[in-house]
Amino acid sequence: MKVCIVYASTHHGNTRKVVEAIAGEYExxxxxxxxxxxxxxxxxxxxxxxxxxYAAQFHQSVLNFASVNLPRSKKVFCIMTSAMGKDFSKGFLKTIENREPEYLGSYYCTGYNTFGPFKLVGGTGKGHPDETDLRKAVRFYEKLIRTDEE
Ligand SMILES: Cc1cc2nc3c(=O)[nH]c(=O)nc-3n(C[C@H](O)[C@H](O)[C@H](O)COP(=O)(O)O)c2cc1C
Structure with missing residues (x-):
C-alpha cells in the first residue's frame, strides 16, 4: 500500500513529531x-x-497543496496538533469536498503553544505531543491500514 502524509508544522514542530513517529514505524x-x-x-x-x-485552520500550505494536487475519490485522513487538542478537520474537509474524498478519520492531540500572550505564561501544552500522544497516533494509523486491508 502506498501512503503519504502531506504536512505543515511551522510553530514548534509538534505536528512533525507526530507524522515522524508514524513514518518511523511504517512505510x-x-x-x-x-x-x-x-x-x-x-x-x-x-x-x-x-x-x-492556526486561527482554527490547517496551515495555508496544506490547504493549497490539497486544492492543487488531490485527485478525486482518494482515501484521506487528517492529523492535527493544536492548543485546544480538538478536532479541526471540518474546515479542511470542506475545502476538499469537491474532490469527493473517502474520509477515513482524524487523529488530534495537544501541541505546545506559545502564540501571542500565551508566551508570557510559558506557553500551553508544554511537552506535547508526548510519548503517549505519539503512541496513540501510531495506533490510529495502524487501525486505518488494518481496516483498509480487511
Ligand atoms: C499563529 C498561531 C495561531 C494559532 N491558532 C490556534 C487556534 O486557533 N486554536 C488552537 O487550538 N491552537 C492554535 N495555535 C496553537 C497551535 O495549533 C499548536 O501550537 C500546534 O501544535 C502547532 O503545531 P506545529 O508546531 O506543528 O506548527 C496557534 C498557534 C499559532 C502560532
Missing amino acids: VELIDATEVKERDLKDYDMIGFASGI
Whole structure:
C-alpha cells in the first residue's frame, strides 16, 4: 500500500513529531507542504493531511497543496496538533469536498503553544505531543491500514 502524509508544522514542530513517529514505524512518505507545492498523488492508496492549527485552520500550505494536487475519490485522513487538542478537520474537509474524498478519520492531540500572550505564561501544552500522544497516533494509523486491508 502506498501512503503519504502531506504536512505543515511551522510553530514548534509538534505536528512533525507526530507524522515522524508514524513514518518511523511504517512505510509512509512525508511531504512538507511548506516546501513542496506540486506532486502527482494518483498512485497513492491513502493520503494523510497533517497540520498544526492556526486561527482554527490547517496551515495555508496544506490547504493549497490539497486544492492543487488531490485527485478525486482518494482515501484521506487528517492529523492535527493544536492548543485546544480538538478536532479541526471540518474546515479542511470542506475545502476538499469537491474532490469527493473517502474520509477515513482524524487523529488530534495537544501541541505546545506559545502564540501571542500565551508566551508570557510559558506557553500551553508544554511537552506535547508526548510519548503517549505519539503512541496513540501510531495506533490510529495502524487501525486505518488494518481496516483498509480487511
Ligand atoms: C499563529 C498561531 C495561531 C494559532 N491558532 C490556534 C487556534 O486557533 N486554536 C488552537 O487550538 N491552537 C492554535 N495555535 C496553537 C497551535 O495549533 C499548536 O501550537 C500546534 O501544535 C502547532 O503545531 P506545529 O508546531 O506543528 O506548527 C496557534 C498557534 C499559532 C502560532
